Amino acid sequence: MTLTRITSPHAKGSNRTQRVMLLVLAACAPGALALTWLFGIGTLVNLLWASLVALGVEAAILKIRQRPLGFYLSDGSALVTAVLLALALPPYAPWWLTLVAVGFAIVFGKQLYGGLGQNPFNPAMLGYVVVLISFPVEMTSWPKPHGVGLLEGLQQIFGLAQLPDGWSQATALDSLKINKSLTMDELWAANPAFGKVGGAAVEWVNAAFLLGGLFLLHKRLISWHAPVGMLAALTVMSLLFWHGSGSDSNGSPLFHLFTGATMLGAFFIVTDPVSGATSNLGRLIFGAGVGILVYIIRTWGGYPDGVAFAVLLMNLAAPTIDHYSRPRAYGHSKPERGFRMGE
Structure with missing residues (x-):
C-alpha cells in the first residue's frame, strides 16, 4: 500500500x-x-x-x-x-x-x-x-x-x-485640547452631545466596540494581554495627571477610556498579531506603551487623539520587545553568574 x-x-x-x-x-x-x-x-x-x-x-x-x-x-x-x-x-x-x-x-x-x-x-x-x-x-x-x-x-x-x-x-477631545481652562462641567454644559463620561455619542460607540472586543476574547481570537495593558496604562496615566473636575483637568480616567478611538484601538488595533508583539509579556508591554503614548499625545501633543500614532510608534518597538520578552526555550536555563563558555 x-x-x-x-x-x-x-x-x-x-x-x-x-x-x-x-x-x-x-x-x-x-x-x-x-x-x-x-x-x-x-x-x-x-x-x-x-x-x-x-x-x-x-x-x-x-x-x-x-x-x-x-x-x-x-x-x-x-x-x-x-x-x-x-x-x-x-x-x-x-x-x-x-x-x-x-x-x-x-x-x-x-x-x-x-x-x-x-x-x-x-x-x-x-x-x-x-x-x-x-x-x-x-x-x-x-x-x-x-x-x-x-x-x-x-x-x-x-x-x-x-x-x-x-x-x-468639535469632539470632546478637541474641545478639551483647545480650551484647557474649561472645567469638565463647563465642557459638558457647552455641548449637550458631550456626556458625563466622554461624550454622549462617543460613549455609545466605545461601548459598542467594547462589546465586540469581548466577543473576540470569548472566541479566543485575541488574548487579553494587549487590551488590558493599553487600558490599564491609559487609566494610570489619567489618574496621575487628573486634577479633578476643575480647570486644566486633562480629563478623568473614564473620559479617556470612553472617548476617541480608545476601545477600537484596544481590541481591534493593538491586538494585530503581525505588527504587534508575540509573547504574552510582550503584548502587555506593547499595549501599555500604546496606552502611555495615547495619553501623552492627547494631553501634550498636537493631535486630540493619538491611537494611530501610538500604535505605529510601538510597531517600531515590537521587535525589541519580542527580543527581551521571548520565553526561554524548554530545557535551557540562565547560566550561573561567573560561568563562561568552555569552562
Whole structure:
C-alpha cells in the first residue's frame, strides 16, 4: 500500500485565516451600527466604498506581482483593513480621502512588504495617519449626532454639494485640547452631545466596540494581554495627571477610556498579531506603551487623539520587545553568574 506523503503539520485547527477575519468583521458590527445610528448613512458608505477600494487595489497589486487573485483575496485581510479604516474615518469624509487612505494602507502598509504576515506596521493606522497629516480639515469634520440627512450626506461625500455651516462640531477631545481652562462641567454644559463620561455619542460607540472586543476574547481570537495593558496604562496615566473636575483637568480616567478611538484601538488595533508583539509579556508591554503614548499625545501633543500614532510608534518597538520578552526555550536555563563558555 502506498502512503500519501504530506508535509507537516498533519493536525489542522479551526482558526483558518478566512474564519478569523470573518469573525473580526462580525465583532466590528456593533460599533458600525452605533456609528450609523448616531451619524447616519455616511458610515455605511465609508464601509462599502473602502471595501471596494481595498479589494480593487489588492487585486491590482497581486496581478502586478503575478500572484493568484482568488487565493489571496479570499482570506479577508483586505476587507478587515478597509473596515477598520472606514470606521476610524469621519462618516462624511470625501470619497477621494477614503480612496487615498485605503489605497495607501494596502499598497504601502501591506503589499509593499510582501502581503499578509510580513507587514511591520498596522496597515489601517498607516493609511489613517497619512490622510490625517495631509488633510487635517477633512479629518476633523465630525458631524453632530443625528444632524445629517441621507441626501445631504451623499452630496457631501461625492462633492455634489456642500453641507451648510454648523453641520459639524468639535469632539470632546478637541474641545478639551483647545480650551484647557474649561472645567469638565463647563465642557459638558457647552455641548449637550458631550456626556458625563466622554461624550454622549462617543460613549455609545466605545461601548459598542467594547462589546465586540469581548466577543473576540470569548472566541479566543485575541488574548487579553494587549487590551488590558493599553487600558490599564491609559487609566494610570489619567489618574496621575487628573486634577479633578476643575480647570486644566486633562480629563478623568473614564473620559479617556470612553472617548476617541480608545476601545477600537484596544481590541481591534493593538491586538494585530503581525505588527504587534508575540509573547504574552510582550503584548502587555506593547499595549501599555500604546496606552502611555495615547495619553501623552492627547494631553501634550498636537493631535486630540493619538491611537494611530501610538500604535505605529510601538510597531517600531515590537521587535525589541519580542527580543527581551521571548520565553526561554524548554530545557535551557540562565547560566550561573561567573560561568563562561568552555569552562
